[in-house]
Amino acid sequence: xxxxxxxxxxxxxxxxxxxxxxxxxxxxxxxxxxxxxxxxxxxxxxxxxxxxxxxxxxxxxxxxxxxxxxxxxxxxxxxxxxxxxxxxxxxxxxxxxxxxxxxxxxxxxxxxxxxxxxxxxxxxxxxxxxxxxxxxxxxxxxxxxxxxxxxxxxxxxxxxxxxxxxxxxxxxxxxxxxxxxxxxxxxxxxxxxxxxxxxxxxxxxxxxxxxxxxxxxxxxxxxxxxxxxxxxxxxxxxxxxxxxxxxxxxxxxxxxxxxxxxxxxxxxxxxxxxxxxxxxxxxxxxxxxxxxxxxxxxxxxxxxxxxxxxxxxxxxxxxxxxxxxxxxxxxxxxxxxxxxxxxxxxxxxxxxxxxxxxxxxxxxxxxxxxxxxxxxxxxxxxxxxxxxxxxxxxxxxxxxxxxxxxxxxxxxxxxxxxxxxxxxxxxxxxxxxxxxxxxxxxxxxxxxxxxxxxxxx
Amino acid sequence: xxxxxxxxxxxxxxxxxxxxxxxxxxxxxxxxxxxxxxxxxxxxxxxxxxxxxxxxxxxxxxxxx
Numbered sequence: 374x375x376x377x378x379x380x381x382x383x384x385x386x387x388x389x390x391x392x393x394x395x396x397x398x399x400x401x402x403x404x405x406x407x408x409x410x411x412x413x414x415x416x417x418x419x420x421x422x423x424x425x426x427x428x429x430x431x432x433x434x435x436x437x438x439x440x441x442x443x444x445x446x447x448x449x450x451x452x453x454x455x456x457x458x459x460x461x462x463x464x465x466x467x468x469x470x471x472x473x474x475x476x477x478x479x480x481x482x483x484x485x486x487x488x489x490x491x492x493x494x495x496x497x498x499x500x501x502x503x504x505x506x507x508x509x510x511x512x513x514x515x516x517x518x519x520x521x522x523x524x525x526x527x528x529x530x531x532x533x534x535x536x537x538x539x540x541x542x543x544x545x546x547x548x549x550x551x552x553x554x555x556x557x558x559x560x561x562x563x564x565x566x567x568x569x570x571x572x573x574x575x576x577x578x579x580x581x582x583x584x585x586x587x588x589x590x591x592x593x594x595x596x597x598x599x600x601x602x603x604x605x606x607x608x609x610x611x612x613x614x615x616x617x618x619x620x621x622x623x624x625x626x627x628x629x630x631x632x633x634x635x636x637x638x639x640x641x642x643x644x645x646x647x648x649x650x651x652x653x654x655x656x657x658x659x660x661x662x663x664x665x666x667x668x669x670x671x672x673x674x675x676x677x678x679x680x681x682x683x684x685x686x687x688x689x690x691x692x693x694x695x696x697x698x699x700x701x702x703x704x705x706x707x708x709x710x711x712x713x714x715x716x717x718x719x720x721x722x723x724x725x726x727x728x729x730x731x732x733x734x735x736x737x738x739x740x741x742x743x744x745x746x747x748x749x750x751x752x753x754x755x756x757x758x759x760x761x762x763x764x765x766x767x768x769x770x771x772x773x774x775x776x777x778x779x780x781x782x783x784x785x786x787x788x789x790x791x792x793x794x795x796x797x798x799x800x801x802x803x804x805x806x807x808x809x810x811x812x813x814x815x816x817x818x819x820x821x822x823x824x825x826x827x828x829x830x
Numbered sequence: 831x832x833x834x835x836x837x838x839x840x841x842x843x844x845x846x847x848x849x850x851x852x853x854x855x856x857x858x859x860x861x862x863x864x865x866x867x868x869x870x871x872x873x874x875x876x877x878x879x880x881x882x883x884x885x886x887x888x889x890x891x892x893x894x895x
Contacts, residue, residue, distance in 0.1 A: 781849050790894050797894055804891035815856040
């Protein structure tokens, strides 16, 4: 496992990719060769059509935490902190690119980490501690947000669907999508990828509709994106470190790497992967966040009133400002797409991580896979109760302190001639981007320790 | 530079020691930033941390030849 094998082109062996017929993989490579010869715009559209892991990554990264943070920063700081959004994801992209290189020309990252570093770094710190356990825990926030948003949306459609019951619909939809991923003789991976694409389109249309209604202050928008303003005092430090670390998480690198492998990406797919990273992950992430921040900067920030702290309360204050039922419906649908897609991503990534950690051959038809994939769905309990505080503290501490070690491991593997041979990183700028990303994950660990020792005051 | 980074010194390569030094520099920068921004003290510690971080990043970015 982890070695490249000869089919029609060199491809890293990953069981989920076996569900894709060889003819389909070969046809995709032929299509890639055709696309590469097209003019720029048709070429980009062709790459977007063939892309997928990037869209899964964007839909996954755009979760409850991101939407809350964007709503809050728009409401409190207006356009001023917009630069943080694109800066943090651009920094994170360098690590995602490392995941792509491993997927197309290196090997399965956990196997590489276990072999060349230690299983504690690969299986324990990256797969279990960095991905699977947080996936189970973070899903609570997604379910809480999805349940509340669905409850808020349905009265606009003329009926009531309280969260005490609507979680069943959310679990049913996310479970169906999760269990379809990687399944043989079904649309499988491509169906889930297309669902993510449509969900992102819904977010863009929904929030775009809101922005059309409330308008844009173009000069403030440009200024906010180009001027690296930070709030004064401790808030500024918190904002920059938290935003940087959030967009640089191990889960995002891991997800892109393994969803690329699940698509059967080979050495010939690296260019497609790069385009998918830009047009599937980077731009949708920035665009959706821009729209959310703009919508709230134009309304709650301008009004200058008290700002609620949760996304649901913020949405409830914002929706009536749109002045129409249709606007509110679009807005709530766009908001709802955010946690739903993240839950699917959490489910898939959790199963992949657990199987990789224990060296099990991924088999989506097995009961073991189904159980692992649905562990994050226990987050539906958020509708009835809150997460155990001790568990949140423990997992947050673990992630804060270990994410940087995982990042170090990826950087070292990417630069190791013995591991990557001629496919190692040969770009100074790429390494520099990775180093900046590592500084952010280091900072998250340092801030956690400083907080524990009361150094933050 | 890449030879120095990729050579082993004891259990680890130069890159690993560089990453550890970078972590320490990050901690100094953040500690200095807290003292400067929140407590109003001298920014010297923050500048030392940021400067060392920048040097570490610039050196560790050199790829293996």
